[in-house]
Amino acid sequence: MSSDATPTETTDAPSVAPRRHGPPWDVLSVVAAGGALGAVSRYGLSLLWPHPPGSFPGATLLINVVGCLLMGALMCLLTEFVTTHRLVRPFLGVGVLGGFTTLSAHVLDTMHLAAAGRLGLAVTYVSATVFGALLAVLLGALGTRLLLRRAAGTR
Template identity: 55%
Template sequence: MQHERTDPAPWEPVDPDVDLRHDRPVRRTGDTAVLAVIAAGGAIGAVARYLVGQAWPTPIGSFPWATLIINVVGCGLIGILMVVVSEVLTRQRLIRPFLGTGVLGGFTTFSTYTLDIQQLIANRHPGTALLYLAATVAGALIAVWATVTATRTLVAR
């Protein structure tokens, strides 16, 4: 049985690095500029995340507010970025890799999120772990939706 691929909703941006009409993505090789901006952006994002974590440490068994805020803010900024690069700055090919994959990819930390949940459970705080699990997912999704909606409204004006 053959499955027919459908295009995403026409109002949602499509990652230009992936052609959704074919089963195999197109591989690009030798683009050192993209790798360089991702690396530079990732370093900036990771340092920013580290500094937030140092300024706002989480005691054992406490709700990890710093990581929650980092992830929700980062997801919101990704929502803004994706609208801007797909609808305003469409010809600036290094902005998305630098800011999205690099800075915001280095800033957000879903690996720390999962480690925080594991540590909360290990330290017998399952209620806090469950609250944190749900709050992060809900907060991240709401942040993306809200910033995409608001940015599209502003861009339309």
């Protein structure tokens, strides 16, 4: 507040949210539940499409790229088009899609390819994952935005 302001005047200072005491159990619970669903889904897909040691880990690449596509779509939807309950984003984004996509399997697959002497394939896999994931997030967000704006314009 400036020195010439009267006590009844307000300032444009942002309000401060009250401090929470203890962990946000509701958020932690929905992230854990969503993470379990995402991880089980990922594991199921990896069982349907296994890869022998030293071969290209296509299932992990597909899982990560599809997860990123869905993340782009979800974040666009939740930040630009709909208002939802505050637990939807942590459940779907952090939980389900975070549990579905997998950096640890990606790194392990890359290590196995390199250890098997398949360095070219390992570099291809890393590149495909990084660029595929980035492109997928972009396409998910742009595609969702385009579809929802077109749908809103046709009403």
